[in-house]
Amino acid sequence: RQDIGKISTGTNSLDTLFDGGIETQAVTEVYGEFGAGKTQLCHTLCVMVQKPKEEGGLDGGVLYIDTEHTFRPERIVSIAKAKGLDPEKTLDRIMVARAYNSAHQELILQEAGPVIEENKIKLILVDSAVGLFRSEFLGRGTLSVRQQRLNKFMHLLSRTAETYNIAAIATNQVQSSPDQFFGDPTKPVGGNVVAHASTYRVYLKKSGKKRIARMVDSPHHPEQEAIYMLTEGGVAD
Numbered sequence: 086r087q088d089i090g091k092i093s094t095g096t097n098s099l100d101t102l103f104d105g106g107i108e109t110q111a112v113t114e115v116y117g118e119f120g121a122g123k124t125q126l127c128h129t130l131c132v133m134v135q136k137p138k139e140e141g142g143l144d145g146g147v148l149y150i151d152t153e154h155t156f157r158p159e160r161i162v163s164i165a166k167a168k169g170l171d172p173e174k175t176l177d178r179i180m181v182a183r184a185y186n187s188a189h190q191e192l193i194l195q196e197a198g199p200v201i202e203e204n205k206i207k208l209i210l211v212d213s214a215v216g217l218f219r220s221e222f223l224g225r226g227t228l229s230v231r232q233q234r235l236n237k238f239m240h241l242l243s244r245t246a247e248t249y250n251i252a253a254i255a256t257n258q259v260q261s262s263p264d265q266f267f268g269d270p271t272k273p274v275g276g277n278v279v280a281h282a283s284t285y286r287v288y289l290k291k292s293g294k295k296r297i298a299r300m301v302d303s304p305h306h307p308e309q310e311a312i313y314m315l316t317e318g319g320v321a322d
């Protein structure tokens with residue numbers, strides 16, 4: 086078994102929360118309300134993972150499964166500059182796969198093996214993991230199918246992270262309006278399915294200009310919070 090790697094977030098507060106950084110061989114669920122910074126954290130990690138080990142990275146490439154068309158190359162450019170990396174080279178190491186529907190999202194991951202090996206991928210991001218499933222499977226009769234398919238996807242993500250010694254991030258919104266199937270507004274979409282397939286779960290929330298991250302349900306982290314900011318250069322202390 087290979088050693089577990091860690092990807093620094095580039096901030097002291099979040100690195101403390103994660104006990105050094107985002108781990109390989111694990112799925113980290115990042116959930117929270119709109120604007121909390123899930124996508125910004127993903128973009129920051131796309132840059133940080135490329136740094137050498139001495140600087141908190143894994144000298145690795147990225148597979149970004151973009152399901153909501155929120156990947157922004159110009160954000161990568163800004164963050165790379167802020168972190169002292171060449172923006173063009175940084176962009177070159179990010180393989181962006183746009184998923185058009187949930188079946189396509191599954192297919193991208195099923196066929197990711199060669200992409201991972203050829204590009205020394207050390208981070209897979211699925212932003213968002215649940216959105217397409219949620220929008221395609223509407224209505225009471227489809228709920229169990231949706232949860233089965235999502236479960237299959239999440240377990241494939243977990244296996245991929247373990248097999249290739251990769252860090253995997255799955256983002257997830259908390260519901261902003263009452264959902265007839267998951268009535269509790271503080272619960273992430275997808276219920277237990279995403280949670281059960283994840284090793285770490287982090288809840289992000291807005292607090293004025295600041296943002297708060299809380300480690301939830303970790304097997305070995307204390308349940309603590311960290312304050313961070315969203316800036317032109319990515320997540321920051």
Ligand code: ATP
Nearest residue numbers: 117118119120121122123124125126258315316317
């Ligand atoms: P959603 O659930 O809608 O996907 P999210 O959690 O992914 O939301 P993000 O897109 O990561 O949210 O965060 C958006 C916020 O990030 C903006 O409201 C703004 O506060 C901040 N932000 C985005 N770009 C910049 C920037 N260039 N400079 C400073 N802050 C920025």
Ligand code: MG
Nearest residue numbers: 123124125155
């Ligand atoms: Mg987002």
